[in-house]
Amino acid sequence: MSSITAPDDEATDGADSVDVDATARGDDGSTDTDDEYTFDDLSVVMGTYNEEEAIATVLDDVERVTDGKAEVVCVDGSSDRTPEIARERGATVIEQEPQGYGVAVREAVLTPDRPVVVTTDCDDTYPMEALPEFLAEINDGADVVSGDRLYHGADAMPAFNRFGNHAFAALASVLMGERVHDTTTGMRAYRREVVQDIGWTENTGLSAELLIRPLMRGYDVREEPIEYAERLGETKLDPIEGGAAIAKSIATVCLEERLRRF
Numbered sequence: 341m342s343s344i345t346a347p348d349d350e351a352t353d354g355a356d357s358v359d360v361d362a363t364a365r366g367d368d369g370s371t372d373t374d375d376e377y378t379f380d381d382l383s384v385v386m387g388t389y390n391e392e393e394a395i396a397t398v399l400d401d402v403e404r405v406t407d408g409k410a411e412v413v414c415v416d417g418s419s420d421r422t423p424e425i426a427r428e429r430g431a432t433v434i435e436q437e438p439q440g441y442g443v444a445v446r447e448a449v450l451t452p453d454r455p456v457v458v459t460t461d462c463d464d465t466y467p468m469e470a471l472p473e474f475l476a477e478i479n480d481g482a483d484v485v486s487g488d489r490l491y492h493g494a495d496a497m498p499a500f501n502r503f504g505n506h507a508f509a510a511l512a513s514v515l516m517g518e519r520v521h522d523t524t525t526g527m528r529a530y531r532r533e534v535v536q537d538i539g540w541t542e543n544t545g546l547s548a549e550l551l552i553r554p555l556m557r558g559y560d561v562r563e564e565p566i567e568y569a570e571r572l573g574e575t576k577l578d579p580i581e582g583g584a585a586i587a588k589s590i591a592t593v594c595l596e597e598r599l600r601r602f
């Protein structure tokens with residue numbers, strides 16, 4: 341696990357956050373201590389847009405790994421059977437006209453009442469087996485835990501996307517003055533206050549924004565290496581148009597956060 345520290349302009353008056361390795365915890369992501377979060381405190385949220393090939397697998401994985409305790413919220417714009425399959429598996433489905441990744445995921449992260457919110461894509465690329473470790477990091481004090489797909493090489497990712505994702509991380513690192521390794525990952529855990537307290541503006545670039553704004557405001561943001569698998573079903577992202585939108589979001593959000601400090 342790599343930990344990112346950033347000066348806090350408001351909350352901790354310039355103090356650096358502390359890098360503390362996660363202590364050993366049980367497989368359910370909890371410890372014996374009563375005041376720590378368990379899977380009963382977790383919402384797994386996602387945008388879903390014609391993902392009928394993947395949704396059963398993704399939701400079954402969440403159910404299996406969290407012993408049926410995590411709540412699932414899908415913000416859905418599908419014209420196929422995706423929402424029916426989600427409802428059959430007990431997910432809360434919010435219907436929304438398809439308007440892009442960020443519009444769906446913003447609604448998804450703002451919906452839950454539970455204190456820990458995990459985002460994922462509904463395409464079977466992200467390992468739900470990592471949920472216990474993500475929760476353990478939150479219990480260890482992290483505000484945001486960000487799945488780093490590039491750490492293990494991301495061989496399942498198309499080469500063009502892999503190159504782009506390395507470039508986005510390099511761009512964001514330079515503009516923030518903090519090294520990050522994967523800015524566009526879809527799998528993260530957040531304390532609910534973090535997503536509630538920050539105003540989100542980006543669409544295709546929302547994933548980068550969800551990392552950059554908390555980091556530049558001094559929240560405890562940690563990257564956690566994760567495996568990344570080949571996608572089930574069709575991609576919803578045009579790599580060229582989407583890539584340009586993400587680069588623009590990174591530049592805009594970094595600049596806004598720098599200006600906000602003055």
Ligand SMILES: Nc1nc2c(ncn2[C@@H]2O[C@H](COP(=O)(O)OP(=O)(O)OP(=O)(O)O)[C@@H](O)[C@H]2O)c(=O)[nH]1
Pocket residue numbers: 386387388389390391415416417418436437438439440441444460461462463465501526571574575576577
């Ligand atoms: N509701 C809704 N969901 C969306 C929309 N666009 C994308 N999504 C969902 O957002 C998630 C991310 O989209 P992906 O197509 O996986 O994009 P990506 O991860 O950049 O591309 P891949 O590498 O192909 O996985 C998926 O679960 C999509 O179904 C949209 O307009 N509306």
Ligand SMILES: [Mg+2]
Pocket residue numbers: 461462463465526571
């Ligand atoms: Mg995806």
